[in-house]
Amino acid sequence: MRKTVEDIGANDGAALATRVGLYTPEQRARRDASVWTLVQGILAPLQFLAFAVSLVLVLRYLASGDGYFAATISILIKTVLLLTIMVTGAIWEKVVFGQYLLAPAFFWEDVVSFVVIALHLAYVAALMTGALGSNGEMWLALAAYATYAVNAAQFILKLRSARLQSRGMA
DSSP states (O other), X not given: OOOOGGGOOGGGHHHHHHXXXXXXXXXXXXXXXXXXXXXXXXXXXXXXXXXXXXHHHHHHHHHHSOOHHHHHHHHHHHHHHHHHHHHHHHHHHHXXXXXXXXXXXXXXXXXXXXXXXXXXXXXXXXXXXXXXXXHHHHHHHHHHHXXXXXXXXXXXXXXXXXHHHHHHHO
């Protein structure tokens, strides 16, 4: 059973203070010591760069009909980066929080990440089967990218929250 603020006695107050916020002190120490934190810090901007370039290429194709191959390659690169960051992110979550995915601190980010991955993989399936045609594939990629943008915003807000928490503890 979860304790509410009213249930917490004087002796439990210090324990609650260490759990409030994104990380406990132990989790923060594991985060700061993990090589996976650096890996995530490198992969996230790379993935965003791939997203930005690919978005331009997809929009160019939809507007002009030119550049299908370049747009397709860019979506596949973005998908590989997405899958890589998801696997390494799961390892990071295991190191920091003790579970591979859906740790309470990142539950909703992980849930939306699953939708992002599903849409990217649906694109790959559509590409392989030809089920949607080139325009349909590009619209599916845009849906994946819109969901990715929401997910990226979630993570940026979470990182901001962690920084604010760190400043409050300093």
